[in-house]
Every structure is written in structure tokens, then in C-alpha cells.
Amino acid sequence: MNTISNKTYNATSATVDKKWVIIDAEDQPLGRLSSKVATILRGKHKPEFTPHADTGDNVIVINAEKVQLTGKKLTNKKYFKHTGYIGSETFTSALDLQKKDPSSLITIAVKGxxxxxxxxxxxxxxxxxxxxxxxxxxAQQPEILEI
Known part of the structure; x- marks a missing residue:
């Protein structure tokens, strides 16, 4: 009779040790940066990753205004917004969005x-x-993460 237990470990929000991480976005491509941030936020880099629990770390992204978009994406990439009213579609280019609110480029990319x-x-x-x-x-003593 085998006495070894093969139970699957399920992390909960109480058992997860959340760290604080700083990522510098200066001269980083938007997509590659966003995928790394999304992985760290979700917790997929940890061995105790659980799909239905928040096992990720807290991420601070600095220098969002200096993030890079390759090719002609700065002028050609459009962001769509609709208020819910008929005919109220608005399209904003990445350049306009970066001038208005540089942090929203990274936030939208990570959320997607x-x-x-x-x-x-x-x-x-x-x-x-x-x-x-x-x-x-x-005060949270974040550690700097190089990408």
C-alpha cells in the first residue's frame, strides 16, 4: 500500500507572500513589457501559482512616458472608446494617448x-x-526587476 499523498496544493490569498516589484519602462517595447508585467501580476512566475487565486506580486511601473512603440504604431495604432450612445465612437491614436496620459498605454495593454x-x-x-x-x-521597500 502506497502511503504517499499526491494532493494538489491550492494557494489562497492568505497563504501567498506578495512582494513589491519596480519595473523601469524606459526604452522597452510596449508589448514585451506588458506581457512581463501581466505574468508577474497574475503570479505565473511563482511555483505556487493557482489559476483561481490572486497569487501575483504588486508591480510599480515607472517612466511610462518613455515606453517605445515599434514601427508606425505611434501614429497608426488606434484605441477605441464608446460611451453607449448612438454615434459616439471615438478613436484615439497612441501618440495622442501618450501625450494625454502616458500611464494609460501600459494599463490598457496589461489589462488586455x-x-x-x-x-x-x-x-x-x-x-x-x-x-x-x-x-x-x-515604504513598501520594492525590489527593482530588470527586464
């Missing part, structure tokens, strides 16, 4: 890489994006 459910809305609360290099999270 997460699953579309309640858990992703909870995970997005762990993302903080700042246009410059200054952030108010020094």
Missing part, C-alpha cells in the same frame, strides 16, 4: 493580457503606473 473575469479586475488593483521616475511606494 489578463483573463476577462472578476479576478482580473482584482489583479489590476495591484498595478501602479507612473509617468516619471518618482513613486510614493518607498
Amino acid at each position: 493580457m489578463l483573463p476577462k473575469n472578476k479576478l482580473s479586475r482584482q489583479i489590476m488593483k495591484n498595478l501602479r503606473v507612473y509617468a516619471g521616475s518618482v513613486h510614493p511606494h518607498t
Whole structure:
């Protein structure tokens, strides 16, 4: 009789050790940066990853205004928004969006890489994006992650 137990480990929000991580977006391609951030937010880089639990870390992205878009994406890429009223579609180019709110480019890209459910809305609360290099999270003692 085999006495070894092969139970699957399921992490919960109480058992997960969440760290704080800083990622510098300066001269990083938007898509590659966003996929790394989404992986860290979701917790897929940890051995105790559980799909139905928030096992990821808190991520601080700095220098969002210096993120790179390759090719002609800065002028040709369009972001769609609809208010719900008839004929109220608006299209914004990546250049206009970067001038207006540089952090929204990264936020929209990361949100699109997460699953579309309640858990992703909870995970997005762990993302903080700042246009410059200054952030108010020094008390959490974040560690710098090189990408």
C-alpha cells in the first residue's frame, strides 16, 4: 500500500507572500513589457501559482512616458472608446494617448493580457503606473526587476 499523498496544493490569498516589484519602462517595447508585467501580476512566475487565486506580486511601473512603440504604431495604432450612445465612437491614436496620459498605454495593454473575469479586475488593483521616475511606494521597500 502506497502511503504517499499526491494532493494538489491550492494557494489562497492568505497563504501567498506578495512582494513589491519596480519595473523601469524606459526604452522597452510596449508589448514585451506588458506581457512581463501581466505574468508577474497574475503570479505565473511563482511555483505556487493557482489559476483561481490572486497569487501575483504588486508591480510599480515607472517612466511610462518613455515606453517605445515599434514601427508606425505611434501614429497608426488606434484605441477605441464608446460611451453607449448612438454615434459616439471615438478613436484615439497612441501618440495622442501618450501625450494625454502616458500611464494609460501600459494599463490598457496589461489589462488586455489578463483573463476577462472578476479576478482580473482584482489583479489590476495591484498595478501602479507612473509617468516619471518618482513613486510614493518607498515604504513598501520594492525590489527593482530588470527586464
